Amino acid sequence: MDKVIRALIEGGDVSLTVIQNTQMVQTAANTHFLTNLGIATLGRILTAVTYLSACLKDESGQVSVTFKGNGEGGDICVSGNYDLSIRGAIDNPYVYLPPKPNGEEDVEGAIGRSGSMTVVRDDGYSTPFVGTCELKTGDVGDEFARYFALSEQLPTAFFLVTIPDDENCVYSGGIIVQPMPGAREESVERVTDLLSKTDLRDKLTAMDAEEVVKKVFGAESYTVRNPLYRCTCSREYLRDILRSFGEAELRDILAKEKRICVHCHFCNTDYAFYEEDVDEMFGKRKETWESNDSNSTEKNC
Template structure:
């Protein structure tokens, strides 16, 4: 069967509402810091069913999905969206994520089955799996057919650190991005969450130094989530009770899956001669959705119908 990869549509539809997974935007009462915090454990449990991933592979993808959601909500608005590509030449391959300001996300790791020994601290070795011999690229789509791409060199390959560096260098917004995805060795998602803190103009060097000290001594996000702490709790634990005002809450979820009829429309954009060649040689088409791992098949009759319609319209 002929394989067509990376077919993507812009189609969106109604989705199930899951209030357990949410992203909050907040500001400190003194107006010196803006913060975003997220919990997406249930969403990550769904993602884990899509990809035949190792503990390390799903940890990498989860960090990228959560970090991209927070970055998109920090720098986008309305229907705007972004695509993040992380390629550090490591054994995990490329990490690709799409996210919107409305809380939707999807992504994949080129080699989701990547395995490496645990770090000396007993953690999945994300840094060496991703690598640092490359770049993190962010392409912002503002809906005007003029996407803008910013790129920075990878710093540590840990993803959170690299998004932190991107925010400071490319967006000129000093920030700290922390993402955590706790995965059992069998691939079961235990917790998934994180936060991003950005400085505002009123923050002094002393304020920033104090925050850096707090971050350096902040308990592990996964430990706090296991104790039942919510995104709001994470920020209260960082800045102090009653020191943070929540401005808005957004549900987070995966982009709707691409329907077969949408794939049919995408196939119809291929040249007629190419479709006829596929029909003659392979008698059908097999499409692999890289975001879900699902296979969509078009048999000989279905492909003939696409060709007939295209030919009838003189395309």
């Protein structure tokens, strides 16, 4: 089962989050038919947004991150809720680039080294916070670290690993550390040293996340939560959005197309709305609508 583990280490000086989300990324791979590069790219962003979601304070809180880079993957959007329901989509799920000389997927090439990254965070009780950063390297961890430094004024280190093979996710996870206010410099240095150790990736992929928290970082107490790839769309939710377009607009589409199709790009689900749905949206029961319109039978699909 996927896990988000949070602990205070170094005597409370440093906040540690260890994420293991292989199943979440595998669901994304299955939902979008992702290539290995698509898995490596979307997987890392899903991990980072899992962290942002775990930081939400209010039960109704949600966060969305959109990358608009000049890379081969096109736009990438990932959203998460307080309950750790996470979902994402990439414009080009079939993105392919030759692997880098070290054998790793060219995630930077998929995202792009210029463009923007926008974070919309709704804490549930005030106007959503919107922060935008320019992309510099296309490295997911670097871009999120820069966002936290510039927009939230919080130094944050992201160590993200997603390993695809044969269009499946073999492993996905990450480590995120943040010094607490007034943290001692030597505590922060010790943790930064641990993050730069060359065998950290091997430990992360070989051990259970709880073992990493205990054995690598020496945490004695911690909290565990279970994130999930889950879309929050529903027929009712989309009906509300459609209603906001206004009746005339919807009747116009119905007259031309016979039905209104809505596609949810997060879970790849198609919804169709028909004349009777639009009648219902605007409080006209079908019988009433028909009795008021002598041509109605011709309009039925």
